[in-house]
Amino acid sequence: MKLKLVVSLLLLITGSAAFSQEKQTKAAVEKGLIKVSIMYPYAEGKTFNMEYYETKHMPMVAGFLGANLVKYTIEKGLASGIPNQPLPFMAIGTFYVKSLSDYQAAIGPNRDAIRADFANYTNISPVILVSEVVK
Secondary structure, X not given: OHHHXXXXXXXXXXXHHHHHHHHXXXXXXXXXXXXXXXXXXXXXXXXXXXXXXXXXXXXXXXXXXXXXXXXXXXXXXXXXXXXXXXXXXXXXXXXXEOOHHHHHHHHHHHHHHHHHHHHHOEOXXXXXXXXXXXX
């Protein structure tokens, strides 16, 4: 019985260490990446087709980015951080890339196609923030 307890404790400890190591490795990999956030502000009368955005638009843009793309995420706005305040953003799409210059080189020639596709899922003009992941 004691041996079983010791083995269980060792598994728990080593499992936690592995999880902690994985978490640290993931954070280290993300540090220094370029994060491009495309934010769609909420406003009365504005619309957003999340299904189209998820299945068509974001994969199309991701395809333009090629090997420079590390990952992308899609967020659907649910509420404001302040109770009883309007939702600040209906959606946020984020691309994590290795190089800003490679990102710009990929987006530049495809800018018109990307913008033309907006009409298929929204009537919102997005706000775009380019930043560097520091932690």
